[in-house]
Amino acid sequence: MILSGAKSEHISKGCITSELCINYSVSYGAYRIVQNSKCCSEDLCNAQINYTKLASYTFSTPNRKKCFSCDEENCMKTLKCAGDENYCIDVKVGVTMMSKGCASKLVCSDQFSSVMSQLTSRPPGTKISCCRGNYCNGASSPSSTSSTSPTLLLLLVPLLFSILFS
Numbered sequence: 001m002i003l004s005g006a007k008s009e010h011i012s013k014g015c016i017t018s019e020l021c022i023n024y025s026v027s028y029g030a031y032r033i034v035q036n037s038k039c040c041s042e043d044l045c046n047a048q049i050n051y052t053k054l055a056s057y058t059f060s061t062p063n064r065k066k067c068f069s070c071d072e073e074n075c076m077k078t079l080k081c082a083g084d085e086n087y088c089i090d091v092k093v094g095v096t097m098m099s100k101g102c103a104s105k106l107v108c109s110d111q112f113s114s115v116m117s118q119l120t121s122r123p124p125g126t127k128i129s130c131c132r133g134n135y136c137n138g139a140s141s142p143s144s145t146s147s148t149s150p151t152l153l154l155l156l157v158p159l160l161f162s163i164l165f166s
Contacts, residue, residue, distance in 0.1 A: 088137035
């Protein structure tokens with residue numbers, strides 16, 4: 001996870017079901033969350049996994065996708081997507097909190113929604129929508145909603161391993 005330029009890594013080993021072995025990236029501008037998993041199915045096979053290589057996963061290489069993101073004032077900031085973030089995302093919780101940014105395909109899938117519902121509970125009124133065109137997640141004025149909240153980011157933080165192995 002990168003928060004305002006500060007990188008934080010979490011590496012875990014353990015056992016999970018294949019449905020929870022996922023890779024994704026989502027960026028909200030000042031926040032970027034990347035989960036890069038490597039899974040195997042034989043006994044003790046994770047001893048052979050090169051975690052240094054996983055940790056060096058490059059997600060900072062810009063691609064051509066551009067989406068709106070939010071700052072403290074509004075949701076009209078341009079965000080250049082990176083890596084496999086080929087979708088724009090719009091996350092709303094009720095009518096008061098909003099976040100916009102870039103996401104990889106998996107974040108926009110039913111599979112991801114299913115995985116996240118197994119790990120966390122969404123606040124009532126949460127709506128996540130994705131689209132493919134540049135700036136398709138629409139700009140919002142400050143009067144329509146408040147911008148990114150750290151609580152909202154918890155919807156997509158890769159808690160997978162910390163929840164499963166704690």
